[in-house]
Amino acid sequence: MPARIALVSTRHLDTPDVDEELLLPLLPEAQIAYWDDPDTDWAAYELVILRSTWNYTEHLSEFLAWATRVSQVTRLVNPVEIVEWNTDKRYLADLAERGIPIVSTTFVAPGEEITPDAVAGHVVVKPSVGAGSKGAKLFDGQPEEARAHAAALHNDGATVMIQPYQKAVDEQGETALIFLGGRFSHAARKAAILSRDMSWSTGLYADEKVVPTEATPEELELAERIVAELPDLAYTRVDLLPSDNGPVVLELELTEPSLFLALHPQAPATAAAAFRALLV
Template sequence: MTSRIAIVTTVEMPVPDADEELLLPLLPEAELVAWDDPNVDWSRYDLTLLRSTWNYTEHLEEFLAWAERVSQVSRLMNPVETIRWNTDKRYLDDLAAQGFATVPTVFVAPGQAADARALEGHVVVKPSVGAGSSGAKMFRDDPAGASAHLASLHDDGRTAMIQPYLSAVDTAGETALIYVGGEFSHAARKAAILSRGMSWSTGLYADEKVVATEATEAERALADRIVATLPDLAYARVDLLPTDTGPVVLELELTEPSLFLALGEGAAERAATSFRALASHPSL
């Protein structure tokens, strides 16, 4: 009997994203289903695979409750425990505590005041729960502007995070290393977004300029070490920024990352094979 796979999106996505367009023809047993469609019977699916659920940041508690429910009737990937941890970027503190090089980050919860020194210089202020650069703003020697943005995030009940803007991204870009089934698949290079005008063609995430690339030995070493600490997952994406002392983690994407399948030779086929195995062998 053929397993059934739900590739999960949102009702707010008008069309399949680029990864889904490649995956769906390779997985005839799969269909595109919205997490926020109340009429879906999730028990119909052997595998519920999170993909373009990019509006979850505005509905986090509802999304996590949905994930918990689905995990009781279908194999949810990535698992709900991982999702719960990964949907708040305070996981960066956990990575740093494990000794991984990360972008220095100060988290400021509503009701807390930021150290004035954290807002000095060239900084990025964004919500700790966010995707696709939503809510992220860059400030150049503008502590008052940075403080005002932080206050606006607090007014919305959101924890803010403050990071130095690592200017090497303007020339070298950001490297995304993609893993499928725990194995390295391919890498992509993303151009800087915040230092140039952003566009939002879908309304859910900022448009990105992304090209295929070869990860450096240092990038692979760092990303491999991180992925080795993770539980069994359908996919992972490790986003790294360059510094004078080596790459550092900007984000560890385990919930709904774009996998840039078009940029890796055979990447879509590898992903489809891996996802089919997850659906066919629920105990794996």
């Protein structure tokens, strides 16, 4: 029987995605397919689920064009409208306008001026389109170096994000809350990456130290508030940082997030059931 579901990855992923390895035995209706394989017949699938398409940041226009084509012949999840919005972190400004607390962020497009205040102190400078901390650097009282990194990103055509470093992350880490089929499933604690040496064993994203955790009531309340304002999605990952005023959003992962299924015994089955329920 032909596969009804495509779990979409990339041909250039050197290390298999752990989530997919856990999902496939529980989801016999599915198989791996590659967004950057021009020979794939996407119309042959009833459901196309974005998963480990982690090289899209280097080919964003091609990726979005591909997602649009797929959405015209079958069901793509998460949907292309969400993907178009979520693949550029300028969506954080949209969240802030809705009253969602975010990490304070200054966006500077190529050709725009970077003010001295923006790069003063302990700051993170990174592109607004990126994954796995690629292109992100930490500067502490190094405004000229921060400007130089921003200029290099601008030269590549990137809009730059400048954020004050949240020092509490060094002790408390970053919390990722995973929702499957619109319901909270589990949470993960991610250690700080930028303040320590990074490795790139996958070739596409920085290696992360991730462990299971319990979300605090404040973290869960904020994440559920965000999910309630979104359309029904197959999966949502809300990444939060601690601050003096409570949790704040670092990222809202709706396109190709790691779901950290290995961290909770029921998570793979929950994900498989949520994805199977999307078949009509």
